[in-house]
Amino acid sequence: MLDLWYKNAAIYSLNVATYKDGDGDGVGDFKGLVAQLDHIAQLGVDCLWLLPFYPSPGLDHGYDVTDYYNVAPALGTLGDFVEFSHQARLRGMRLIIDLPINHTSEQHPWFQQARADPQSPFRDYYVWSDTEPEDSAEGVVFPGVQPSVWTYDLCARAWYYHRFYQHQPDLNIASSAVREEIFKIVGFWLELGVSGFRIDAAPFVVEEISSDRPPTRRYEFFGELRDFLSWRKGDAVLLAEANVAPSELDHYFGSGSRIHLLFAFLLNQHLFLALARGNAEPLRWCLAALPRLPPFAQWAQFLRNHDELDLGRLKPEEREEVYAAFAPSRRMQLYGRGIRRRLACILGNDRRQIELAYSLLFSLPGTPVIYYGDELGMGDDLALPERWPVRTCMQWTADETGGFSARLATRSRYDMIRDAEYAPSKVNAAAQQRDPDSFFNWLRRLVELRKGCSEIGWGDLSLPQANAPSILVQRYTWEGQSVLILHNLSQAECRAQVDGFSAMHKLTDLFGNRVYASEPGEDSMIELDGYGYRWFRIVQ
Numbered sequence: 001m002l003d004l005w006y007k008n009a010a011i012y013s014l015n016v017a018t019y020k021d022g023d024g025d026g027v028g029d030f031k032g033l034v035a036q037l038d039h040i041a042q043l044g045v046d047c048l049w050l051l052p053f054y055p056s057p058g059l060d061h062g063y064d065v066t067d068y069y070n071v072a073p074a075l076g077t078l079g080d081f082v083e084f085s086h087q088a089r090l091r092g093m094r095l096i097i098d099l100p101i102n103h104t105s106e107q108h109p110w111f112q113q114a115r116a117d118p119q120s121p122f123r124d125y126y127v128w129s130d131t132e133p134e135d136s137a138e139g140v141v142f143p144g145v146q147p148s149v150w151t152y153d154l155c156a157r158a159w160y161y162h163r164f165y166q167h168q169p170d171l172n173i174a175s176s177a178v179r180e181e182i183f184k185i186v187g188f189w190l191e192l193g194v195s196g197f198r199i200d201a202a203p204f205v206v207e208e209i210s211s212d213r214p215p216t217r218r219y220e221f222f223g224e225l226r227d228f229l230s231w232r233k234g235d236a237v238l239l240a241e242a243n244v245a246p247s248e249l250d251h252y253f254g255s256g257s258r259i260h261l262l263f264a265f266l267l268n269q270h271l272f273l274a275l276a277r278g279n280a281e282p283l284r285w286c287l288a289a290l291p292r293l294p295p296f297a298q299w300a301q302f303l304r305n306h307d308e309l310d311l312g313r314l315k316p317e318e319r320e321e322v323y324a325a326f327a328p329s330r331r332m333q334l335y336g337r338g339i340r341r342r343l344a345c346i347l348g349n350d351r352r353q354i355e356l357a358y359s360l361l362f363s364l365p366g367t368p369v370i371y372y373g374d375e376l377g378m379g380d381d382l383a384l385p386e387r388w389p390v391r392t393c394m395q396w397t398a399d400e401t402g403g404f405s406a407r408l409a410t411r412s413r414y415d416m417i418r419d420a421e422y423a424p425s426k427v428n429a430a431a432q433q434r435d436p437d438s439f440f441n442w443l444r445r446l447v448e449l450r451k452g453c454s455e456i457g458w459g460d461l462s463l464p465q466a467n468a469p470s471i472l473v474q475r476y477t478w479e480g481q482s483v484l485i486l487h488n489l490s491q492a493e494c495r496a497q498v499d500g501f502s503a504m505h506k507l508t509d510l511f512g513n514r515v516y517a518s519e520p521g522e523d524s525m526i527e528l529d530g531y532g533y534r535w536f537r538i539v540q
Contacts, residue, residue: 003235005046005094006196006261006367007298008457010447012045013305014372016053016075017062018393018414021405026413028393028404030076030084036396037084039429041091043375043440044447048088049096049198049239051306053081057107057167061306061391063098063200064105064168068185074413078192085193094195096239101182102201103168111169115156124175127161129211139163143335145386159211163204173218174208183228190229196237197229202252202259203242219251222258237261239300243310246291256294264299264366266290269314271303271360272346275353276325278490280472282318284463287365287474298457299366303357304374307387308338309346331382342390344377349421351377351439352531355513356487358443359533362450363474363485365461370443376432377439379422381415392417395424402428449511449535453483467497471528475538482538483510491530498526507536 015028022031030053040048052062055072062072071081088095104111114122129150136150141164150159151166160169171178186197199205206218222238229236242252243265252259270286293299311319319337326332326346327339334340347353354377362368373394380389392415396403402416402424417423432438450456459478466473470490476483484507486496501524509516512534516527528534 004296005235006237008451008454009047009094009367010045010450011047011049011096011300011367011369012040012043012372013049013051013369014040014394015051015061015306015391017072018391018404019372020394020396020403021407024406025074026405026407027074028414029074030071030080034084034087036394037087037091037093039433041093042433043370043444044451045370046092047094047096047195049369050098052098052100057105059105059167060165061388063100064103064107064165065100066105066108068101069188082192089193095193096196096198096237097189097194098200099186099197100200101171101185102204103162103164103170106167106169115153115160118156121177125172125178125181126169127172127209127211128156129159129161131211132159133211142386145335161209161211163201163207170204170209172209173206173221179221179224182225186225186229187232190233190236195233195235196239196260198239198241199259200241202240203244217251219254219258222252223254226254226258226260239263243313245313246289249291253294253297256296260296261298261300261367263369264290264301264364265310266313267299267364268302268309269311271357271364272309272311272322272326273314273318274472274489275347275357276322279469280487280489281469283360283472287461287463299364300369301361301364301366302369302371303361304343304346304371304390305369306371306391308334308340310338312337334386340380340382340387340389342378342380343371343374344422345380349377349379350531352513354439355442356489356531356533358446359511359535360472360487362446363456363487363535365456365476367457368450375440375443376427376429377422378427379417379419381417381419384415388415395428397430398425398428400424403430446511453510453535453537454478455481455483464501465499468494470494471496473498480540482540484536484538486526486528486534486536488528488530488532493527493529493532496526496528497524506539508539509534510537511535 016033017028019028020032020036022029053075054065055067055070056062056064110122110125113120114126136148139149140146152159162169206221208216237260239261240259241263252262267286270282273282274280332341382389393404432440455476455478459476462475464473470488472487474485513532
C-alpha cells in the first residue's frame with residue numbers, strides 16, 4: 001500500500017548556509033542546523049525541504065552545482081549530513097532536498113571535460129551549436145539581467161545553451177547518459193535518508209533543445225524518475241517547481257503516475273490579487289478553475305519562497321494592482337513580473353493581515369509550505385541584488401549577529417537584517433518562543449489545527465457563496481466529516497450569511513482571530529472582524 005503521508009503534511013523550507021552557524025566561520029552548516037531542529041519540531045512541521053547544499057561557486061545561491069554527490073565543505077561533510085538526517089528522523093521529520101538538474105555550474109568537471117575535448121563522453125551531457133542560433137535572445141528567464149540563452153565558449157569553439165545564467169550550462173535530457181546520471185544522484189541521496197526531491201525548474205528539466213529545430217519536452221521522464229524513486233523507496237516523493245497553465249498540468253501529474261506534488265503558482269498569484277483588492281473573487285475563481293487532481297497527487301501551497309513572488313500569470317493590469325498594493329517602488333519589483341520582498345514587508349508588518357494570509361494558506365487544498373524566518377515575521381534587505389533580499393540570515397536572538405554566528409556580524413559571509421523594524425533586537429526566535437502571544441506560537445497552533453483537519457488534505461472542496469464579496473467560504477468534506485472556513489479579506493467587519501447554511505447546522509468553533517460573543521448558527525449569521533478568519537467543524 002502506498003504511503004500518502006504528504007497529503008496531510010506541513011513543510012518547512014530552509015537554506016543551511018543562512019540558518020545557523022555551528023562552527024563560528026560565518027557560514028551556516030549542518031552542525032548548526034542540528035542544534036536548531038527543536039525549533040522546527042516545536043513549530044509542528046513534519047517535513048523539511050533543504051535548498052541546495054552541494055559544492056558550488058555560489059553565484060546562484062547554490063543552484064550552480066559542481067558535485068551532486070557531496071556537501072559544500074563550508075556546510076560540513078557527508079557524515080554531518082547523515083547525522084542531521086538521523087536527528088530529523090528522531091523528531092518525526094522527513095527530508096526533501098533540492099534537485100537542480102536543469103543545469104550545472106560551468107565549473108563542474110563534466111562541463112570542463114566537455115568543453116576541452118569534443119570526443120569526451122561528457123560532450124553530450126550539454127547542448128552545443130557550431131553557430132549562434134538566430135533565436136538566441138528568446139526565452140531568457142531573467143529579463144534585464146540575462147541577455148541570451150546561448151554563449152560562445154572559446155575553449156570549446158562552440159556555443160552552449162543555458163536557459164538561466166551563462167555560468168549555468170543546461171544538461172541535455174535527450175542524452176541517456178544524463179538520465180542515468182540523474183537516477184544515480186537520486187539513488188545516492190535516498191540511501192542517506194532522504195524522503196523526496198524538489199525538482200527545480202521542472203519544465204526546463206525535460207526540455208529537449210536543438211540549435212536547428214524547435215524545443216520539445218520529454219514529459220515521460222517524470223514517469224521514469226517516479227518509477228525509479230518508488231522502487232528504491234516506497235514513501236519517497238517528487239515535488240516540482242512548474243509555473244505552468246492549468247492545461248499543462250496533466251503532463252506533470254500524469255494521472256497520478258508522475259509528480260506527487262506541484263507548487264500551486266496560479267493560486268498563489270490570485271491569492272495576492274485577492275488580498276490587494278480586498279475581494280475574494282480572484283481566489284474563488286482560481287479554486288474553481290483548477291482541475292481535479294488524481295488521487296495520489298497533491299498541491300504544494302505557499303505564500304513566499306526563496307525566489308521572487310512571481311506574478312507572471314496575472315493579466316498586466318492585475319499585476320499592476322498587486323504592485324500598487326504591495327510593491328509600489330521599482331526597487332521592490334524584479335524581472336518585470338515579480339516582487340522581491342518577504343511576506344511581512346509585503347503586508348506592511350500588519351499582524352492582522354499576516355495572520356489572514358497564513359490562515360488562507362493553511363485552508364487551501366494541498367500541503368502548506370513555510371519559508372524559514374516567516375514564522376517570526378522576518379524582513380528583507382532591498383539593498384541586496386536580484387532575489388537575495390529574502391535570503392538573509394535566520395534571527396535566533398536579539399544580539400548583533402541575531403544568534404546566527406559567533407563571528408561579528410561584519411565578518412559573516414551572509415547578510416543580517418539591519419532595518420530597525422525587523423532587526424534581531426525586534427524579531428528573533430528566542431523572544432517569540434517565550435511569548436504565548438507571539439506570531440510563532442500563533443502559527444504553531446495553526447499547524448496543529450491544520451493537521452487535525454484532514455478533510456483539507458484528503459477531502460472534496462466546495463465554495464458556498466456569501467453575502468459579501470470580501471468573504472471566501474470553503475467547505476471540505478471527507479468520510480462523512482466537514483469543516484467550514486471563512487475569511488474576510490476586507491478591513492471592514494461584517495456578518496456573513498452563507499448559502500446553504502442555516503440555524504439547523506451546528507458549528508464547533510475551532511480557530512479564529514478572536515473569541516466571538518454570539519454562537520454561529522443562532523440566526524444563521526457568522527460574525528467576522530476586518531481581516532478576520534474563522535474555522536468550524538460542522539456537527540452532523
